[in-house]
Structures are given as C-alpha cells and as structure tokens.
Amino acid sequence: MDIKDILGTGASYGKNRVGSGKTSDVSPGTAGDKASGATTSTDTVTLSGNAQLFSQAIREAQTAPDVRADRVAELKAQVESGTYQPDSRKIAEKLLLSEIDLLS
Template identity: 45%
Template sequence: MKINQYNPTPLKAYSENRVRESADRTQSQSQTTAPSRDVVNVSSQARLLGAARQTATESSDVREQKVKELRDQVRAGTYKPDIRKTALNLVREEVDFLR
C-alpha cells in the first residue's frame, strides 16, 4: 500500500452530497414559506388619520399667502394675536359642540 497516493473520489462524493443536501434544504424552505402571508391590521383611527392626510395633501393651498405673512410675523416677533377674538371663537365652538 502506498501512502503517497491520493484518491479524491471519497472526498468528491462527500462534497457533492453536501451540495445536494444544501439545495434540498433551500428548496424545502422555499416551499414551506411560500404559502404563508403577512397580515396587517389597521385601526379605524389610523384609517381616519390616513384619509385626513390624503385630503390635506390633495387640497389646494388657498390661504398660502396668509400663512406666509403670519410665519414672517412670528419670525420677526411682530405677531400679536387678538386674544379676545380667539376666546370668543373657542367659546362659540364649545357651545356649538353642546348642541
């Protein structure tokens, strides 16, 4: 018996077997995971918020100039809101809510 002689056949069979097992494992995983699906549940509050955002995005900015003027006033420190008018609007909204 020669010790220096190398026979690659047993090693080749082992490596081919590992490749087959890996391919079989990958195929079986893809078959078992394919039918399952992810499920997402959205609350009614989230749906309402999404609808509100979509409506706001689609609406035209009619008061864009007014908002720009107010933003400039706030940045300059010259914005002086009418506190009496704000209070009256808040009270009116509460009264309308109670009706």
C-alpha cells in the first residue's frame, strides 16, 4: 500500500501565519493606478476587552519570575528550624486533581 502526499495540500498553510516575520514589498498605494485619484483606506482592528485582558496576562506571565524567592526563603527557614510540617492531605488532593486534569 502506497501512501503519498500524506500532508495533502493544506500543509503549506502553516507557513503563512500572521506575525510570522515575513514582509511584503508592496506598500500602500503602489498596487493601484496613482493617476486615477483613488484614495487609500486604512483598516483598523479593535480587540475585545477579553482579548486585551488575555494579552496583558500573557505579558505579565512572561515577565514574572519563575521562582518566588520570598516563599522559598520562608520554607527554607522552616526546614532548617525543624518546624516545616507539610499538609499531606492537601498534597494528595493536588496530586489527584492534576492527574484528573491530565486524563480529561
């Protein structure tokens, strides 16, 4: 059995994404006849409130530190002093919830 062109013609679509860094040599007004007096219009895009909030959350998540130094210092002090007592029930619940999320 020969399977050819498994990706089909749709495989090239992923190459032309918005914001892929490709630029065009065509500037506004060069495609039309300048002598005709045609005016160029500009397109505008308005993002919804949810899209703006999502964009802000992404920016803040990218700039947030990976390690919470204050929490690490607090836990380290508890371990060194012998007062660290993890809640095994809470740990088990979170482990089970993460497994359930992975399965669904």
